[in-house]
Amino acid sequence: MSTLAAPRRQWHWQWLPRTLGMRLLLILAAGLLLAHALSFALLFYERAMATRGMMLAGMEQDVPLSVALLERLSPAERAEWLPQLQRRTYRYLLRPAQAGTPLASDRARQVTALIDRSLGHRYALRPRAVSARPERYEVELTLGDGQPLTLEVTPSLLPIARWLPWVLAAQVALLLACVWLAVRLATRPLVQLADAAERLDPAGASVAMPQDGPLEVAQAARALNQLQARVSAHVSERMQILAAISHDLQTPITRLRLRIEAMDEGDVQARLLADVGQLGQLVREGIQYARSANVTLGPAVRLDLPAFLGSLVDDYQDMGKPVQLGAVAPVALQTHPQVLRRIVQNLIDNALAYAGNAEASVRVDSAGMVCIDVLDNGPGIPEASLDAVLQPFHRLESSRGRDTGGTGLGLAIAQQLTQALGGRLRLANRDGGGLRATVELHAANAVRPLAG
């Protein structure tokens, strides 16, 4: 299976996260942040424009007034008045402009032109840029009595309120939270749907999906539930037929067997007995298989696995069967002993039928699963057939199943029952030859018994 090459991905967006939720989150968050940033940029631009308009309008009325006032005052009084004439973006200085450079920005030239216009072109203006960043320029003119007056302009936006960045950050956070919520809302039912579909058990033991939530999801859930109901009805009908046939066969087979046993002993009788024995086993396992799909579990108990495997192996040894107990980890598991017993028995019976020997052991794997292994030294199973042998009535072509009396149901029953326990049955060929059948059970309820 693992040798199958993964299909080459066609698209190039490899950097995108794999889950739908993350993708949606990424797209929505990026879009919203961008839109947010854009609207704030616009807002700031508009604010800058408005501030400048205000400044210019103010200057247009204010500058001629101030200049006229200073003209009237005696040179001694002028200095006292200067602080009162000062505005947020410009102030008056009684000195010539600094050397500086010619004006660089259009805005500065506009402002200078405005001042010139407002003063009715009566003064010769000498504008000089003093500093580029922060922008500052000085416009010098000479008052009527020859004293130089310099208008120092430092254009600046209205200062931003201190709380504004925080509000902004809060807004963005709120936005992201909403996006996350929306994405979750949209994808969670999908995840639940997928989970439920995964758990869907054709035998009908699985729980129906909740049919609430958003309309589309509820619809999908309903469809899935209906599908499951149909499938499980179909399966259980098949199982019931199998069980009924198998069950009704038991009485005639019993009669047949008793009749054959009443015959004179001999070769023919022995063969007939062997046949009827095989027939009986087939019927028995047919019933077991039919019931394994819908097994009633009863209450679970905490089962000591070393004692469990030990007693099972002892039973086989008491019957003279070559079954050994391998390494046993001291694990206890909340489970159904009768069902687990049937599973392990079937695996051991299979090993005995195909390999003539078996070894049972229990371990806890790296993922924390409790694994019960049944090993044999037989021919194993071709890799391609590992899955197929778990199907009912499947037998390997080259099998000696006929001689050994296998019905081809033992592993299928074990598989069904393992699923009923919420576990998994895995078959694998061992490196040195032979088969390893592993019952993997969730260790969530595994407990380590006290040592000793």
Add this chain to the structure above:
Amino acid sequence: MSHTDHILVVDDDRDIRQMVGDYLRKNGLRVSLAADGREMKAALDTSDVDLVVLDVMMPGEDGLTLCRNLRAGKHRAVPVVLLTARDDETDRIIGLEMGADDYVTKPFSSRELLARINAVIRRTRMLPPNLQVSEAARLIAFGQWRLDTSSRHLLDEDGTAYPLSGAEFRLLRVFVDHPQRVLSRDQLLNLTQGRDAELFDRSIDLLVSRLRQRLGDAAKEQAYIKTVRSEGYVFCQPVVLVGDPA
């Protein structure tokens, strides 16, 4: 033995009834046949029956009901071997809970049935249980253990189950049915013999040591099973019937 055991075969299928009867007669047993519960009661009332072979799947009153009624009535001491249709742990458990002494799964061989019948008769005759009620009790407590007689495992104080092998269970069952009583190796061997398919090749001594291990009974202390030199073994813990598991 001058006494010939009298077996009552109850099965609704005429052919099976007769063939089983023929086989048992051929093997030296006295046999009566009954087709249903009514005939079974009549036969039990009119003659001394040593054992009932009872089919579970019968129209009308089924075998399990009949078995339970039998246990509640005046013939409660008569051992019962059930013929069950399904080879399933739960059916076995239900059967034993209904008071059956043993069971044979259809399709069975007549040889197997005969072996079961003989084993049950031997068991009940050779050493009648001190605790008749233990047949019906689900849990038997002794020392720090409880024995679940239908699931066939030991429960420790925390409720963790320690399954027993068939032979270990049978041996322990004999012990707890006869506490404080010395049992010889021969008695134990006879009483713990399993199904005829089982080649019971373990000596009783080995089985006892295995059982001691399961019980955590150190060979030196012998808190549960004491060795009685040249006589056999004795189960030395007091035994209490608990009923249903909590």
